[in-house]
Amino acid sequence: MAPGAFDGFESRYLELLAALAGAALRVSELLETLERDAAQHGLVARDLMQEAQERRGGHLVGKSQLMAQLREEVRLVAGSDMNVLITGETGVGKELVARGVHAASGRRDQPLIYVNCAALPESVAESELFGHARGAFTGATTARAGKFQVADHGTLFLDEIGELPLTVQPLLLRALQEGEIQAVGADELRHVDVRVVAATNRDLAREVEAGRFRRDLFHRLDVYQIHVPALRERREDVPVLAGLFCDLARRGLGLGPVRIRPDALALLEVAPWPGNVRELENAISRAVLRASAGVERGEPVVVTAEHLTLATDQPPSAARGEAGARAVARLSEGQTLRQALDDHARRLIGAAVDAAGGNWAAAARALGVQRSNLHRTAARLGLRGESATPGPRAGRRGRR
Structure with missing residues (x-):
């Protein structure tokens, strides 16, 4: 542009032109910022949707x-x-x-x-x-x-x-x-x-x-x-699901690391779960809440068998078998929930071992649990490793 090209213009017009140019530049910068923010918000929304999906159970979880x-x-x-x-x-x-x-x-x-x-x-x-x-009808004031x-x-x-x-x-x-x-x-x-x-x-x-x-x-x-x-048809998925629900409960309650002790996991693996995955999630949520009582914020939370309360108020059915019905009946006779659950587990394990001719590996497969978990549960319940007959009970572990 030649020198003096704007000499014929009054200064106020030049000032107006400069202001318009500055405004256009600011609008352009603002549009770039908005586009960048929109892209970022889109990523955040996608992440939030993914997190919401995970909180609802995420994907089809299980290794079975x-x-x-x-x-x-x-x-x-x-x-x-x-x-x-x-x-x-x-x-x-x-x-x-x-x-x-x-x-x-x-x-x-x-x-x-x-x-x-x-x-x-x-x-x-x-x-x-x-x-x-x-x-269309009374009260339909709008389509x-x-x-x-x-x-x-x-x-x-x-x-x-x-x-x-x-x-x-x-x-x-x-x-x-x-x-x-x-x-x-x-x-x-x-x-x-x-x-x-x-x-x-x-x-x-x-x-x-x-x-x-x-x-x-x-x-x-x-x-x-x-x-x-049903969950009872894929018991090998119980530990995986339990871990997922522990993590969901941890996030929901704002806790530190949460883990399940083997005694609790063994009980979860032999439970009948008439309410399936939803019942398992509820049981884990209750157990994590109980286990977190008295634990400092951010400290590890350990779920044990004592923290579990599995629902037994459903009417006995053929799916749970005669042993389950007897266990529920004993609750009305003054037996504690823990004793009823242990009795049910003893009868379930005993029946499986007897049906397998004393073969614990075959019994574990029939129950859908790991052999080591079955032995651990049997020992806690006072069952001898060689057979399904009750062993010493006064707090002593049965031998394998």
């Missing part, structure tokens, strides 16, 4: 063959767009499997919407699933989107699908068949692209035969079935 097969099934079906029916007892982690299917699918960046069918009253179930128009619309392009998880009212089942069937929904009080149909993952602790085939569930809906849902095993 059954869990390896389960993870492979999740990986296999996630890559498709098939509807999935997840079966298993209460507390085994069916919701976690559903989250795993969604997270590994092509819909992972779209919403995963949860619906508890057991909590849907028949009077509002249709509105909750498919939405309603304004004025409201249903779960199917909210889950469009994503995944809809229908938990406890066996509890869905019969009157709503035909509407769900139409949504699955045609990919179309109609809000309550609306005239037009809406197309939705939703993958449905359903879960139940019921035998839906029996529910169909009993007339409590539609056969055509069952087959629409049961395109690919995943069965989640």
